[in-house]
Amino acid sequence: MSARVHEGSELDGQGLAWLDDPGPEHEIVLSTRVRLARNVQGYPFAARASGEERERLLDHARDAIASAEILGEVDLWQMSDLDAADRTLLLERHLVSRELILGPEAAAPRASALALSRERALGLMVNEEDHLRIQALRGGFQLTRVWHEVDQLDEELGLRLPYAFHHEFGFLTSCPTNVGTGLRASVLIHLPGLVLTKQIQKVLEGMGQLGLTYRGLYGEGSKIVGNFFQVSNQTTLGKTEDDLIEQLESLVGRVIGYEQQARSVLLREAPSILEDKVWRAYGILSHARSLSFEEMMNLLSGIRLGVSLKLLKSPRVETISRVMIYAQTAHLERAARRRLDETDADVFRASYVREALAGDDPSPAGGTGDDDGDA
Amino acid sequence: MNCEHCGERPAEVTHTEMSGMEEEMKTLHLCSACAALQGLGGPPASPPIADLLAHLGGTQEKTFETDAEACEYCGTRARDFRKTGRLGCPQCYAQFGSQLRELLRRVHGSSQHLGKVYVSSAVDIDDTEVRLATLRRRLERAVEVEDFESAASLRDQIHELTGAS
Numbered sequence: 001m002s003a004r005v006h007e008g009s010e011l012d013g014q015g016l017a018w019l020d021d022p023g024p025e026h027e028i029v030l031s032t033r034v035r036l037a038r039n040v041q042g043y044p045f046a047a048r049a050s051g052e053e054r055e056r057l058l059d060h061a062r063d064a065i066a067s068a069e070i071l072g073e074v075d076l077w078q079m080s081d082l083d084a085a086d087r088t089l090l091l092e093r094h095l096v097s098r099e100l101i102l103g104p105e106a107a108a109p110r111a112s113a114l115a116l117s118r119e120r121a122l123g124l125m126v127n128e129e130d131h132l133r134i135q136a137l138r139g140g141f142q143l144t145r146v147w148h149e150v151d152q153l154d155e156e157l158g159l160r161l162p163y164a165f166h167h168e169f170g171f172l173t174s175c176p177t178n179v180g181t182g183l184r185a186s187v188l189i190h191l192p193g194l195v196l197t198k199q200i201q202k203v204l205e206g207m208g209q210l211g212l213t214y215r216g217l218y219g220e221g222s223k224i225v226g227n228f229f230q231v232s233n234q235t236t237l238g239k240t241e242d243d244l245i246e247q248l249e250s251l252v253g254r255v256i257g258y259e260q261q262a263r264s265v266l267l268r269e270a271p272s273i274l275e276d277k278v279w280r281a282y283g284i285l286s287h288a289r290s291l292s293f294e295e296m297m298n299l300l301s302g303i304r305l306g307v308s309l310k311l312l313k314s315p316r317v318e319t320i321s322r323v324m325i326y327a328q329t330a331h332l333e334r335a336a337r338r339r340l341d342e343t344d345a346d347v348f349r350a351s352y353v354r355e356a357l358a359g360d361d362p363s364p365a366g367g368t369g370d371d372d373g374d375a
Numbered sequence: 376m377n378c379e380h381c382g383e384r385p386a387e388v389t390h391t392e393m394s395g396m397e398e399e400m401k402t403l404h405l406c407s408a409c410a411a412l413q414g415l416g417g418p419p420a421s422p423p424i425a426d427l428l429a430h431l432g433g434t435q436e437k438t439f440e441t442d443a444e445a446c447e448y449c450g451t452r453a454r455d456f457r458k459t460g461r462l463g464c465p466q467c468y469a470q471f472g473s474q475l476r477e478l479l480r481r482v483h484g485s486s487q488h489l490g491k492v493y494v495s496s497a498v499d500i501d502d503t504e505v506r507l508a509t510l511r512r513r514l515e516r517a518v519e520v521e522d523f524e525s526a527a528s529l530r531d532q533i534h535e536l537t538g539a540s
Contacts, residue, residue, distance in 0.1 A: 044449045044464040129461070145520045151491075151513065152525065163493050164465035169479070170488025172465040176475060177482055179468075181490035238485025242512050 003071040005062070005115075007078075011086050014075060015095045015137075018121050019322050023140020026317050027308035028256050030188040030228065033094070034146045034245075035135040036154050037173045037182035039164040045174035046112075046127045054111035054127050061126045064160035065115045070152050073118040079108035085339075088330035090114060094137065094218075095121075100128045122149050124157070129174050130182070132157065139321070141256070143185055143249045147241065170237060180237030185245055187252045188217070192227040192305045193262030194255075203258055204229075210251055211235060217297075226297030231255070263309060278306030286357045290343075291350040296327055312362045323356050446470040507536055 018031060043049055043057050058078075065074060079087055079101050087101040087108060096114050103109030109127065116123035121137040134157065136149045164172040170180035178184070194200040204214060213234040216222035231252055233244050266274050281302030285291070291299075304320050306312040315323075325331060332348045333340050340348055445452045447470065451463030462468065468475060479486040491509050510533050517526040 039465060041465060045462065047459075047461060048449055048451065048463040144516060148516050148520050148522060148525075151516070154491075158493060165493035166465075166468055166488070168487060169468055169475075170490055171493065172468050174461045176460075176462070176479055179479065180483065180488045183490070235483040237479060237483035237488060239489055240512065241490045242516070243489075 002069040003066050003074050005066050005074050005076050007076050008081055009075045009077075011077075011082075011089060014118070015090075015093050015116055015121050015123075016325065017119075018137055018139040019318060019325065021139045022317050022321070023138055023142055025141035025256060026139060028190055028259050029141035029252075030190060030321060031137055031139055032142050032146050032185075032187050033135065033137045034143070034150045034183065034185045035133050036150055037130040037171065037178045037184075038132040038134060038154065038157070038161075039172055039174070040131045041162040041164045043131065046129060046131055047174060049127075051110045054109075057131055058111040058113055058126055060161060061113075061115075061124075061132065061157075064157045065124070067160055068153055068156040070149070070156060071115070071117045071122065074115055074123070075118060076113060076115045079112045079114070080110065082108070085330055085333055089334060091218075092328040092330050093325060095123070096125060097128055097133075100125050120149070122153060124153070130178070132161070141187060141252065143187070143245050143252075147183075147185065147245050151241070178236050181239070181241045181244060183236055183241050183244055184232055185248050186215075186230050186232035187248065188228060188230050189252065189255065189259075190226075190228055190301065190304055191255070191259050192301050193259045193266060195227050196266060197262045199258065199262060203255060207231065207251060207255070208234075210247075212248065212251055225294050226301035228297070228301070263305070267309060274309075275306075275311050278302050278309075278311050282306065282312060282357070282362055285353050287354070288350045290346040291327075291353060292346055293328065293349065296349060296353060297324070300324060314362045315357055319356060323353060326356075327352050444470060503536055507533060510536070 023029070023032075039045060040057060040060065043053055046054065046057075049057065062076065065071065065076065068074075077090075079096070082090075084106070087096070090096040091098065091101060095116060100112050100114065101108055103112075112125070112127040114123065114125055123135060125133040125135070134150050134154050136146045136153075138146050166172055171182040173179045173182055191200060191203075194203055207214065211234050212231055215230045215232070216224045217226075217228050217230065231248070233248050236244070239247075281299040285296070285299045285303065300320055300323060303312065303315070304317060307315065307317060307320070326335075327349045329340065329345045332345055332352060335352070336344075336348055446463055446467045448466035449463035451467055453471065453474075456462055456467070456471070462471070476486045492506060494506065510529055514526055514529040514533065517523070517529055
C-alpha cells in the first residue's frame with residue numbers, strides 16, 4: 001500500500017491547486033487536461049453492470065488506488081455520499097462528468113466515485129461511462145507533462161486491475177469512439193483575437209480537417225462562452241499516444257501563433273477601440289450589481305485579453321481563472337450557505353466579482369500612453 | 376425566443392462576441408442549425424455513432440441490424456448498440472468484430488491499435504519489440520519532463536528486456 005486513501009473528506013479546495021500555477025503560455029491557454037478510458041476484464045461496461053457488479057468493481061478499484069504510489073494522499077468520494085450541491089461543485093471544477101454524478105431520477109448512480117490526489121490534480125472517476133477514467137489537469141499548455149502523469153497512474157493501476165485489452169482494437173471502451181488508446185487530450189484555449197478579427201471560423205475548420213475537435217467549457221455538448229474553446233483530439237485509434245499528443249501540441253501551438261498575430265493586429269490597427277472594450281469590460285465587472293454567468297464570462301474574456309496585452313495591470317490571470325471557478329452557481333451557493341435561485345445567484349455573482357477585482361489598481365504599470373486612472 | 380437568423384426554429388445557442396471594431400458587444404440568439412452554419416456557438420458534435428451507423432452499409436447488408444447475434448457474455452444485441460452507440464462489455468468487441476472493424480475505420484481512419492500494449496500480469500505476451508518501443512517512448516518523455524526517478528526505472532526495465540547489463 002503506497003497511497004493513503006481518505007474516504008468522504010469534507011469538500012474544500014480540492015482539485016484547484018492548478019489555479020495557483022498558470023503554467024506555460026498562460027496568456028492564451030488556461031489549462032491542459034488528459035484522460036484515459038479504461039475498463040476491467042470480467043465486468044460488463046458500467047452502464048450495463050448491475051448495482052452489485054458496480055460495487056465489486058469499485059472495491060477492486062479502491063485496492064488499486066491504494067497501491068498507486070503516484071497518488072500519495074488521495075481523497076475518495078462515492079457520489080451517493082455527497083449531496084447534489086457538492087456533486088455539482090465537483091462538476092464545476094471539471095473533476096467529474098455529468099454522467100458520473102447523475103443517475104436515474106437525479107440521484108447519484110450506484111458506486112460511482114471520484115479519487116483525487118491531494119498533491120496534484122491527478123485522479124480517476126470510477127464507474128463512469130467506462131470503469132475508469134484516469135485524468136489529470138494542469139494550468140497552461142503542458143501536454144507532455146500531464147500525459148506523463150496520467151500514463152504513470154495508468155501503469156500503476158494496470159498492475160492491480162486486469163484491463164480489457166484487445167490485440168487489434170487496443171483498450172476496449174464502452175463507446176467505440178474512445179477505443180484504442182482511450183486517450184483524450186484537451187487544451188482550454190482563449191481566442192478573443194481570432195474571434196474579433198473574424199478568423200475563428202477558418203481556424204476551427206482547419207483544425208477539424210486535421211483531426212481535432214472543439215467543445216465549450218464544460219465538454220461535450222456545451223456551448224462556447226467567453227471565447228474559450230476546448231480543443232482536443234478527435235480520434236483515439238490508429239496512432240500511438242505520443243503521436244496523438246504531439247499532433248495536438250503542434251496544432252495548438254499553431255493556433256496560439258495565429259491568436260498572437262491577431263492580437264498584434266488589433267493592437268496595431270485599433271488600439272483605442274481595443275482599450276475601450278477592455279476597460280468597459282472591467283468597468284461593468286467591477287460595478288455591476290447582477291451578472292449572469294454567461295455575461296460574466298464574456299466580460300472576463302475582455303479583461304483576460306486586456307491583462308495579456310498589458311492594457312490592464314491587474315487582475316492577474318490566476319485571479320481570472322479563480323473567478324471562473326468560484327463564480328459558478330454551486331460555488332456561490334456554498335459561500336452563501338444556501339440555495340440560490342437565478343436572480344439571487346446573479347446578485348451574489350456580481351458581488352463576488354466586485355470583491356475579487358477590488359483592491360488592485362488595474363492601470364498598467366508602465367502606461368501604454370494616457371494616464372487612464374479608473375478611480 | 377426564436378432564432379434571430381432564420382426566425383423559425385427556437386434559439387438554443389447564445390453567442391456573444393465583441394464583434395466589429397466599431398460596434399458594441401453583440402449577443403446573438405440562434406438555433407443550432409444557424410449557429411453551426413455560421414461556425415458559432417454550437418460546436419459540431421462528432422457524429423453520434425447511431426447516425427453514423429445509419430449511413431453505414433448503404434445498399435449492402437446493413438450493419439448492426441440483425442438480431443441474430445447477441446453478445447454471449449452480456450446479451451447486448453446489435454440493435455441495442457445501434458440505438459445507444461454503446462457496447463455492453465469487452466466481449467462485444469469480439470462478438471461484433473467484423474462489423475465494428477468497418478465502423479472503426481470510418482470513425483478513426485484505422486482499426487489497428489498502435490498505442491501502449493497492455494500486458495496483464497496474468498498473461499505473458501511475448502512481444503518484446505512492442506514492449507520495448509513503449510518503454511523507450513516513456514523513457515523519452517520522462518527525461519523531457521525531468522522525472523529522473525521514472526527514467527531510471529524505465530532504463531532498468533529496458534535493460535532487463537534487451538539483456539543488456
